[in-house]
Amino acid sequence: MNIALQKAIALLALIAIGILLKPKIKSKEQADGIKAIILSLALPATIFIALLKTEVRVELISLPLLALIFNVLLFGLSYLLLPFMGIARGTPEFRSMLMMIPSLAPGLSCFPILAEYQGDQAVAWAALGDLGNKVFVLIVLYLLAMRWYYRFFPSENVSTAAKVKDLLLTLIREPVNLVIVVAMICLSMGWHMQSLPEFLQDVVLKIGAIMTPLVLLFIGISVQPRWSELRLIGGILFLRAGLTLLISGIFLSLVPNLSPAAAILAVVFPQSAVSFWPFAHIAAVHTLEGDKTSSPKILNPGLALNFIALSLPFSTLLILSICTIGVPATRPITLGLAGLVMVTLALLPPLLRRVRLPKMEKDVEMMVEN
Secondary structure (H helix, E strand, O other): OOHHHHHHHHHHHHHHHHHHHHHHOOOHHHHHHHHHHHHHHHHHHHHHHHHHOOOOOHHHHHHHHHHHHHHHHHHHHHHHHHHHHOOOOOOHHHHHHHHHOOOOOHHHHOHHHHHHHOOHHHHHHHHHHHHHHHHHHHHHHHHHHHHHHHHHOOOOOOOOHHHHHHHHHHHHHOHHHHHHHHHHHHHHOOOOHHHOOHHHHHHHHHHHHOHHHHHHHHHHHHOOOOHHHHHHHHHHHHHHHHHHHHHHHHHHHHOOOOOHHHHHHHHHHHHOOOOOHHHHHHHHHHHHHHOOOOOOOOOOHHHHHHHHHHHHHHHHHHHHHHHHHOHHHHOHHHHHHHHHHHHHHHHHHHHHHHHHHHHHHHHHHHHHHO
16 A cells, blocks of 8 residues: 555544544543643644754745735635625624634644654744744734724723733744744754753653644544534635635746745645634634623634634645645646636535525516416
8 A cells, every 4th residue: 555545544543533532522621631732742842853853044034924925815815705605794704714714723734744744844844934824813813803893892992002912922932933933043053953962852752753643633523513504614615725726836836946845835834724813813802792792793703613623624634635645736737727626616506506596586576476
């Protein structure tokens, strides 16, 4: 059996085991504890190892900027295309999806698979690119959510300056970002993994080794769809993935001389699952408006949470497929065709429903008149 296929089956088996473990994880706090171990311990250790094992060059500083440009571009495309999915502008659902779609959570979906298929250097590049994504999801989306809140409740005299300051401190204090800063300082001093004491190397390597299985188990545990929303969320996930493939295809056609590892990174990193941070902002705004209205007027936290849960396995399977295919999946023509197919599959059903519904209403009116 092909080695890449064997890896894919093994990783999917871990997701399946996570699904089987769901009855044992009976509270949100237990699932949050697993997520905290991933984001605060296993993921920082993996990134620290990856950075200290690779050669970080000056030109890689462009990676955070490229990730931020991607976030903004996907935000604009989502604004234009969500109404075609049947989500009207100005609704809580529209604003919620507008925050969720352009966000990325590579630590929970992309990094483990990159580590398995492409090695430490690709993970280091992805970690640097994630800094730009963090600026977008932590700062830009928070300011956007608060802008919507103050539009609905303009009489509130609450200063955002202190909250923005808290967010900046959160960005600095987040374990992943602290690890990146420490690793960059070590590299600037000429230190690499072999420069550390052996006991410290052993500790970091053992912690990093738990990331891949833990993340995939967490994905299986997190899948809790509401079937009434499954069709809508599935369509949006196809739209997001298709747009992302098109963006990656255009980028690779403009920069054709990338190494195979860098080309695969340019395809799979943007396919990462959506981030938990926009949901945190949505939940915070929902709490603020909770005392003023009985139903959500600004954002829909329930839809956002289900979107996160379904995004995790969807993105993981897609990234697994791309990494299993390898270099052929990075050809611009392949990405363009695949992206167009996925966008069409996402937009066609709601457009057909919009065309069919007026016709059905007209037929009913004619039957009533007769």
